[in-house]
Amino acid sequence: MVKVDRYRVVARFARLFPDPAVFEDQDHLVERYLVQNGLLPEKTFDLYQGVWKKQRIGEMAFQIRDFAHEIRTLNVTNVSELYEIMKKQSQTTSLSSIELAKMPEEAFQVTVAYLKSQLRKSAGEDALEVEVYAAKDLSASEKSSLEKRLTKESTGSTVYVIISKPSPLMKVETQ
Numbered sequence: 603m604v605k606v607d608r609y610r611v612v613a614r615f616a617r618l619f620p621d622p623a624v625f626e627d628q629d630h631l632v633e634r635y636l637v638q639n640g641l642l643p644e645k646t647f648d649l650y651q652g653v654w655k656k657q658r659i660g661e662m663a664f665q666i667r668d669f670a671h672e673i674r675t676l677n678v679t680n681v682s683e684l685y686e687i688m689k690k691q692s693q694t695t696s697l698s699s700i701e702l703a704k705m706p707e708e709a710f711q712v713t714v715a716y717l718k719s720q721l722r723k724s725a726g727e728d729a730l731e732v733e734v735y736a737a738k739d740l741s742a743s744e745k746s747s748l749e750k751r752l753t754k755e756s757t758g759s760t761v762y763v764i765i766s767k768p769s770p771l772m773k774v775e776t777q
Contacts, residue, residue, distance in 0.1 A: 604716065605674070607673055607674075613665065613667065681720040682724055685721055688763060699762055699763070701757065714736050721734060721763060734761060
C-alpha cells in the first residue's frame with residue numbers, strides 16, 4: 603500500500619501564446635517547471651504550494667479557478683522490488699507488462715503516474731532509461747507493435763514498461 607498526493611488545479615492564464623510549454627504535457631506542467639529549475643523532487647510539495655499562492659509560473663500570471671488536494675491509497679506492489687525484477691531480466695532493452703485490473707479510471711491514472719515516477723527514479727540511479735505507457739493511451743499501431751513483442755494481447759488495464767540502456771551515440775546533454 604502506498605499513499606500519494608493527488609492535485610487537481612484549474613488555472614486561467616491571461617494569455618498563453620508566450621510559452622508553448624503550457625500546451626504540452628499539461629498534467630505535469632508544474633512538476634516539469636519545478637524540476638527544470640533545479641528543485642529536488644523531495645522539495646516539490648512546499649514550492650508547489652508557493653507557485654499557487656504567488657499565482658505565477660515563470661513570467662506568466664494566472665488565476666486559480668479550482669484547487670483540490672486529496673491523499674490516495676494505492677494497492678501497488680513494492681515498486682523497487684518490481685524494478686529489480688525487470689532490471690535483472692533486462693538485456694539492452696526489456697519490455698514488460700503490468701496488469702492493474704479492477705481499478706477505477708481515476709485510480710488507474712494516479713497509479714500509472716506513480717509507477718512512472720518511481721521506476722524512473724530507480725532507473726536513473728542505474729543510468730538506465732524507463733518508458734511507461736498505459737495501453738489505452740496508445741494508438742492502435744503502437745499497441746499492436748507492443749503486443750506482438752510480448753505475444754500477449756493488452757487489456758484496458760495493461761501498463762507497458764520499457765527499460766533500456768542509453769546509447770552513447772544518442773545521448774544528448776541538456777542543461
